[in-house]
Amino acid sequence: MLIAHISDFHVFHDRAETPLVRPDATRAARRVVEDMAQFSPGFDAVAFTGDLTDGGSAEDYGLLRDVLSPLKVPVFAVPGNHDKRTTLRSTFGDSIPFEEGHFLNYEAHLGFLRILALDTLIEGRSEGALAPASLDWLAGKLALPARGPTLLLLHHPPFPSSIASLDRAALTVGREEMVEILRAYRAPLFILAGHIHRPFQAVWNGAYCAVAGSPAFQIALDLAVSEHEPGQVSEPYAYYVYRIDETGSFTVHTRFVALD
Ligand SMILES: [Fe+2]
Numbered sequence: 001m002l003i004a005h006i007s008d009f010h011v012f013h014d015r016a017e018t019p020l021v022r023p024d025a026t027r028a029a030r031r032v033v034e035d036m037a038q039f040s041p042g043f044d045a046v047a048f049t050g051d052l053t054d055g056g057s058a059e060d061y062g063l064l065r066d067v068l069s070p071l072k073v074p075v076f077a078v079p080g081n082h083d084k085r086t087t088l089r090s091t092f093g094d095s096i097p098f099e100e101g102h103f104l105n106y107e108a109h110l111g112f113l114r115i116l117a118l119d120t121l122i123e124g125r126s127e128g129a130l131a132p133a134s135l136d137w138l139a140g141k142l143a144l145p146a147r148g149p150t151l152l153l154l155h156h157p158p159f160p161s162s163i164a165s166l167d168r169a170a171l172t173v174g175r176e177e178m179v180e181i182l183r184a185y186r187a188p189l190f191i192l193a194g195h196i197h198r199p200f201q202a203v204w205n206g207a208y209c210a211v212a213g214s215p216a217f218q219i220a221l222d223l224a225v226s227e228h229e230p231g232q233v234s235e236p237y238a239y240y241v242y243r244i245d246e247t248g249s250f251t252v253h254t255r256f257v258a259l260d
Contacts, residue, residue, distance in 0.1 A: 001113055003151070004036050004043045004255075005240040007194030008051040008214030010082060011067055013059035018082065020217040020232055021054055028215040028259045029067045032239060035257045037070040039241075045073050045110050049194035049212060050080025050155030052088070061091035079104050079121045080155040080194060081128065105137050112148035112246045116141050120156040120171055128156025128195070130174025135181065142185045149188035149248040157193040157211055159204035163222060165229045166196050179205055188248025199238065201252065208250060212240055215259055 009029040010021045022028060036043060053060035068075055077096060079088055089098055096117075097106045104119040118138060120128035130138075142150075156171040158178050171178075182189070182205050191209040198221065199213035215237050222230035238254040 001111060001244045002041060002043050003113075003242045003244065004039070004046045005049070005192050005210065005212045005242060006032060006036070006046060007049040007155075007212035008080065008197055008216055009048075009064070009067070010051055010054040010214065010216035011060060011064045012054040013057060013063045014055075017055045018217075022216055025054070025216045026063060026067060028237075029064075031259055032215050032237075032257050033067055033070055035255065036239070037072075039255070043073050043241075045115075046071060046075045047115075047151060047153055047192050048075055048077040049153055049192050050078050051082045051194060051214070051216075052077055052080065054082050054216075056082060056084030056087055058087050058091065061087050065091060074108070074110065076108060076115050076117060076151075076153060078117045078153045078155055079119055081121060081126050083121060084123065085119070085121065099137070101133075103131065103134055103137075105134055107141060113244060114146060114148065114150045116150060116152050118152065118154040120154050127169045127172045128154075129172065130154075130178055132174075135174055135177050138178070139181045142181060146187040148246050149190065149244055149250070151244075152189060152191045152207075153193075154191070155194050157191075157195060157209070159191065159193075159202045159209045161196050161198070161200055161211065163196065163198070163219075163230060164225045165227060166219070170195060182207060188250070190242070190244075190250060199240070199254070210240060210252070213237060215257075
């Protein structure tokens with residue numbers, strides 16, 4: 001099973017709401033998608049961990065749909081803090097099996113792989129939360145016997161990046177409760193996230209964790225304890241390529257894409 005992991009495209013139709021987003025974010029996104037579409041052997045699916053668009057308008061999602069159209073495999077997306085639930089649901093509800101109700105959580109299956117997608121969006125805020133209803137949903141899903149490995153997708157990392165200012169704006173509500181749920185789970189679990197705009201990997205509560213980078217803008221590596229958000233940096237962009245087998249064996253590669 002071959003999975004691509006992308007994040008934080010921040011595609012916008014009219015103008016970017018986020019000053020750091022590159023003016024040609026759509027062109028950069030198209031380059032990444034073109035590379036994924038041509039990758040051989042083909043991917044079985046794409047995990048897209050939020051900030052799909054920069055503003056969340058219907059026009060933004062319409063443009064994103066067009067950007068993603070070369071991909072002929074399922075794209076499992078979760079909302080980021082720049083997304084909007086209503087327009088995301090209405091644009092992608094035909095291809096993503098969102099649960100009914102307020103939150104955009106969902107479960108999907110791809111062969112032996114189970115995908116659990118979590119909605120951590122607090123509309124209008126940068127940081128994220130797992131509401132009690134979403135925690136209950138996750139606990140219920142993980143209480144069922146697993147047939148194989150599980151990919152857990154969410155935008156706001158519950159695990160630390162060690163970039164202090166960004167960790168304060170990551171998953172701030174429901175994190176401890178999530179740890180309790182994960183600690184009781186014994187089968188292979190991989191947690192994929194975004195939000196930090198800098199790729200990194202971690203092992204947290206026994207699970208492999210990764211944040212995918214962003215083609216829209218990247219932030220510098222600054223591990224000093226600081227109040228200030230690290231500045232922008234221009235570094236080569238790569239998305240992750242995961243090969244997963246039924247036993248939970250997991251290989252990670254970085255696939256570099258020239259954006260300029
Ligand atoms: Fe973002």
